[in-house]
Amino acid sequence: MAYYGYFNGTVAPVDQLAVGTTDLGLLRGYGLFDYFLTYNGRPFQWDWYWERFANSASRMHLSLPLSKDETYAVVMDLLERGNGADTAFRFVLTGGYSADSISVERPNLLILAEAIHPVPPVQYEQGIKVILDEYVREMAEVKSTDYKRVILMAEAIRAAKASDLLYQKGGEISELSRSNFFLVKGDRLITPDRHILHGITRRTVMQLAQKELKVDERPVLLSELYDADEAFTTSSTKKVLPITQIGELTVGDGRVGPTSRFLLERFNALTEAW
Amino acid sequence: MAYYGYFNGTVAPVDQLAVGTTDLGLLRGYGLFDYFLTYNGRPFQWDWYWERFANSASRMHLSLPLSKDETYAVVMDLLERGNGADTAFRFVLTGGYSADSISVERPNLLILAEAIHPVPPVQYEQGIKVILDEYVREMAEVKSTDYKRVILMAEAIRAAKASDLLYQKGGEISELSRSNFFLVKGDRLITPDRHILHGITRRTVMQLAQKELKVDERPVLLSELYDADEAFTTSSTKKVLPITQIGELTVGDGRVGPTSRFLLERFNALTEAW
Numbered sequence: 001m002a003y004y005g006y007f008n009g010t011v012a013p014v015d016q017l018a019v020g021t022t023d024l025g026l027l028r029g030y031g032l033f034d035y036f037l038t039y040n041g042r043p044f045q046w047d048w049y050w051e052r053f054a055n056s057a058s059r060m061h062l063s064l065p066l067s068k069d070e071t072y073a074v075v076m077d078l079l080e081r082g083n084g085a086d087t088a089f090r091f092v093l094t095g096g097y098s099a100d101s102i103s104v105e106r107p108n109l110l111i112l113a114e115a116i117h118p119v120p121p122v123q124y125e126q127g128i129k130v131i132l133d134e135y136v137r138e139m140a141e142v143k144s145t146d147y148k149r150v151i152l153m154a155e156a157i158r159a160a161k162a163s164d165l166l167y168q169k170g171g172e173i174s175e176l177s178r179s180n181f182f183l184v185k186g187d188r189l190i191t192p193d194r195h196i197l198h199g200i201t202r203r204t205v206m207q208l209a210q211k212e213l214k215v216d217e218r219p220v221l222l223s224e225l226y227d228a229d230e231a232f233t234t235s236s237t238k239k240v241l242p243i244t245q246i247g248e249l250t251v252g253d254g255r256v257g258p259t260s261r262f263l264l265e266r267f268n269a270l271t272e273a274w
Numbered sequence: 275m276a277y278y279g280y281f282n283g284t285v286a287p288v289d290q291l292a293v294g295t296t297d298l299g300l301l302r303g304y305g306l307f308d309y310f311l312t313y314n315g316r317p318f319q320w321d322w323y324w325e326r327f328a329n330s331a332s333r334m335h336l337s338l339p340l341s342k343d344e345t346y347a348v349v350m351d352l353l354e355r356g357n358g359a360d361t362a363f364r365f366v367l368t369g370g371y372s373a374d375s376i377s378v379e380r381p382n383l384l385i386l387a388e389a390i391h392p393v394p395p396v397q398y399e400q401g402i403k404v405i406l407d408e409y410v411r412e413m414a415e416v417k418s419t420d421y422k423r424v425i426l427m428a429e430a431i432r433a434a435k436a437s438d439l440l441y442q443k444g445g446e447i448s449e450l451s452r453s454n455f456f457l458v459k460g461d462r463l464i465t466p467d468r469h470i471l472h473g474i475t476r477r478t479v480m481q482l483a484q485k486e487l488k489v490d491e492r493p494v495l496l497s498e499l500y501d502a503d504e505a506f507t508t509s510s511t512k513k514v515l516p517i518t519q520i521g522e523l524t525v526g527d528g529r530v531g532p533t534s535r536f537l538l539e540r541f542n543a544l545t546e547a548w
Contacts, residue, residue, distance in 0.1 A: 025299075090375075148420065
């Protein structure tokens with residue numbers, strides 16, 4: 001299947017799009033993005049993703065070249081050109097081309113349809129291992145393109161036979177490298193409320209959980225890992241993915257727990273009916 | 275004058291080069307760079323710039339696609355195509371194209387000849403104003419492309435009628451947004467030794483100063499600004515640029531001092547004879 005993309009008004013197959021060499025995203029890391037999936041031909045939680053994307057742009061003082069409705073029309077056009085099959089979308093907004101390599105003139109907007117990379121089923125059955133990393137993202141609440149840390153740590157992750165990093169700073173847990181973090185204790189769902197990107201899947205899961213579980217959004221300490229029953233991570237790609245090992249620590253009994261399973265089922269039911 | 279560039283083996287006018295949309299520099303901020311000028315047709319301090327570039331690549335676990343000699347040959351070729359006039363060069367090495375938007379496969383190397391943007395002469399005569407910013411660059415010693423902060427703060431800099439930021443964290447001064455920082459007290463030159471990018475102009479200036487001045491590389495506190503005689507900043511573009519105002523504080527008597535002048539003259543003499 002060919003994936004189509006949009007760049008500053010031009011629509012073309014993604015491999016025919018390219019960005020000039022004075023782009024401030026490339027030269028200065030001055031860019032932000034967002035990423036979501038479509039289900040049944042419709043962008044999942046579109047209003048929430050758009051709101052977050054617009055907020056990131058505002059926080060980075062970049063104007064949006066397209067309105068919400070114009071952007072939606074581009075997304076639907078790209079989806080149809082890809083024969084309508086469900087796909088991932090990546091929005092990238094950068095500081096644009098800059099004559100002096102530092103001043104913002106007009107942002108560049110890239111909208112890419114991409115293949116979905118689903119999590120291997122075995123990870124849902126067994127849960128994943130993550131390793132702790134003392135780090136906190138700069139402007140964590142803005143979805144800037146700054147994801148250096150996890151790429152820098154790729155070898156350490158591989159060496160530990162882990163799948164990802166769990167960030168903590170001064171004993172306070174924030175998030176994984178590209179997804180949010182939850183603990184389960186009895187009928188309580190606990191998730192960090194600061195130094196995090198406010199995930200749309202996180203928000204969706206909290207909403208799905210609210211009838212059966214008490215949801216605590218608050219600072220979470222490393223010490224709370226020791227008596228947790230379950231842990232899981234959420235993102236658009238990972239959905240609700242159990243974490244059974246955190247460094248040397250086995251979470252709960254080391255198996256995927258009923259609350260993680262229940263929330264994944266709820267999430268899948270929601271996306272199937274989307 | 276047309277500027278030429280090199281991208282992964284292709285040489286072309288810079289405006290004809292472009293980077294594909296799956297580049298990890300663009301999508302994830304995973305990139306590093308270096309920047310230097312040529313004088314009299316020769317790259318200034320080539321050995322030191324190459325060493326720093328190779329060190330940044332190593333620290334970011336990226337392999338260099340070209341050897342030092344091969345890179346030098348590319349630089350000289352681009353210089354000749356631009357009719358030999360002195361120019362700036364920017365090297366950009368990114369994590370390369372990535373099928374899953376996160377795994378490094380093969381780095382992308384971009385070498386761009388660029389127009390030099392000299393500092394307006396009035397700034398050498400009057401000195402510049404900078405404003406303090408509580409910030410420290412992540413991996414400050416690596417010349418990663420992460421220069422978000424100064425772009426984010428552009429409006430604050432303009433509003434203060436300043437030229438740049440002076441970073442401090444917990445009362446300890448590190449560097450300006452893209453250049454190093456020096457204080458002059460009597461016959462002493464004082465410059466921070468940590469949380470900084472080790473500038474090649476900084477190194478050159480310390481070498482030029484060593485006969486006439488005592489050079490202290492050590493942590494520098496904000497409180498030391500109050501009894502400084504002079505302050506200046508160094509970079510390949512700024513050379514030795516006096517700082518006469520730091521936020522509300524006037525440095526020394528507010529005029530460009532003799533040591534800054536002396537070091538600028540020395541630096542200019544070195545580059546003229548390069």
